[in-house]
Structures are given as C-alpha cells and as structure tokens.
Amino acid sequence: MENEKATSAERTKPAAPLTYQERSGNGAEPLISIPWRYILAAAFGVALLFVLFIWLIVYLANQQADTIEAVRDVMVIILALEFCIFGAAFLIMMVMVIRLINMMEFEVKPILQKTNETLNTMRGTTTFVSQNVVKPTIKAKSRAAGIRRGLKTLFGNPRNNIR
Numbered sequence: 001m002e003n004e005k006a007t008s009a010e011r012t013k014p015a016a017p018l019t020y021q022e023r024s025g026n027g028a029e030p031l032i033s034i035p036w037r038y039i040l041a042a043a044f045g046v047a048l049l050f051v052l053f054i055w056l057i058v059y060l061a062n063q064q065a066d067t068i069e070a071v072r073d074v075m076v077i078i079l080a081l082e083f084c085i086f087g088a089a090f091l092i093m094m095v096m097v098i099r100l101i102n103m104m105e106f107e108v109k110p111i112l113q114k115t116n117e118t119l120n121t122m123r124g125t126t127t128f129v130s131q132n133v134v135k136p137t138i139k140a141k142s143r144a145a146g147i148r149r150g151l152k153t154l155f156g157n158p159r160n161n162i163r
C-alpha cells in the first residue's frame with residue numbers, strides 16, 4: 001500500500017527543471033535552472049512572432065504594393081552587390097589556396113626530402129659505429145673480464161695475497 005502511495009505521489013510531482021551541471025560533475029549547485037513552463041512559453045512566443053511577421057508581410061504587400069516593389073528592387077541591387085563581394089572574396093581565397101599548394105610542393109617537399117636523407121645518413125653512421133666501435137669494445141671488455149675471472153679462480157683473490 002505504501003509503495004502504491006509513493007508511486008502515485010511520484011507520478012503527480014511536477015516535472016524537474018532543466019539544469020546544466022558543471023563539467024566537473026562534483027554535484028555542485030546548477031549553473032542554470034529553467035522551468036519547463038518558461039521554455040514552452042518562449043517557444044510559443046517565438047511561433048507567435050513568426051506568424052505575426054508573415055501576416056505583416058502579406059498585409060503590407062496588399063496595402064503598399066508600390067512601396068514594396070521599390071524595397072524589392074533595392075534589395076535585389078543589394079543582393080547583387082553582395083554576390084559580387086562574395087565572388088571576389090572567393091577568388092581571393094582560391095588564389096591563396098593555390099599559393100599554399102605551390103608552397104607545399106616546391107618549398108616544404110624539398111625540406112622533407114633533405115630531412116629524410118639526413119635521417120638515412122644518421123642510420124648508416126649509427127650502424128657503422130655500432131659494428132666497428134661498440135661491438136669490438138664490448139668483446140674486448142668481456143674477454144678481459146673473463147681472463148680476470150679465470151685468474152682469480154686459479155690463483156685466488158690478489159687482494160687477499162698481499163696481506
């Protein structure tokens with residue numbers, strides 16, 4: 001019975017307000033709390049303004065036809081000028097892109113090739129030093145350590161013999 005009361009009480013609760021929590025998610029106070037009724041009222045207001053704007057355009061088109069035609073002609077001229085400006089900006093951007101591609105091909109590509117050649121030279125140098133300097137040194141050190149250990153085994157620790 002109590003469960004039924006709790007579920008019916010939960011059903012009659014008003015909708016929780018829309019909240020935006022902080023990014024850290026530490027349960028701090030909400031940054032913004034907007035009740036749903038305000039969101040619905042705002043959406044209704046925007047829809048009403050849109051309908052009134054459309055009605056105003058239709059009304060003015062019927063009542064002030066000559067004025068609307070003059071405004072239309074001015075708007076067509078403004079749109080044509082805007083199209084010319086955007087066309088010029090598009091051409092400038094195309095020239096810049098072509099220059100960027102040209103720079104990539106004739107300036108950056110040779111630098112990358114030279115860098116690749118330098119890396120190959122360094123690989124060869126590293127291999128040469130490894131084979132001709134490091135390996136013989138390691139072999140000589142290991143042989144000397146082996147001889148030292150063998151002599152130590154045969155004759156004992158020379159430090160103990162000095163006493």
